[in-house]
Amino acid sequence: MSRRIAVLVSGRGSNLQALLDAIEAGTLSADLVGVFSDRPDAPALQKVPEALRWSADAKSFPDRLAFDKTLADAVAASRPDWVICAGYMRILGDDFIARFRGRLINIHPSLLPKYRGLRTHARALAAGDLEHGASVHFVVPELDAGTVIAQVVIPIFPGDTPESLSERLLSSEHALLTACAALAASGRLTERDGHPLCDGQPLLKPLTLDSSGNLSPPP
């Protein structure tokens, strides 16, 4: 049975494109049921047919609650099994998260719990880290604090800048997100009391993405 996925975006949509490519290639068995944005001008929206697009300008709502309720109703109307934040840059309120909890995941460009929030590449460089990466995690009310499902690690090279690091990480992000979406869509990933389970077994540590693009338990 193909799972229904809804994707939340705010910007250029390269992660969304990776999901679309994976569906097209047959490596992600899922139906995309909608792409939702807080920015009507987000380039990501143009990647899907109009019938799949939903957007509203968050700034035109009286408060976060009002926008989130409208967004949540629109997402719920698409009857998703999973909601994937793929470059969605607006903080989701508690009510939204509660409504989709356990089937709401986000990709974040850092090796969580390091560097929640913004400017992750610059912060990894400033700290003198030798490695950087990305994490896919369940979304909880605290920003970028949900349990991590899987990570990808890349080296930091001498001379890296925030821009070079971000650019080099991006293709690994795409591979990580599509692998996690495939895991979710296959029905193998679930959540219980805030903890991820894979094949019914608790994930005590995040899975890692290997160089072949497969997720495996850490060594």
Ligand code: GRF
């Ligand atoms: C990605 O780096 C993602 O991890 C972060 O925002 C960026 C979005 O890129 N949250 P795109 O819109 O998917 O190209």
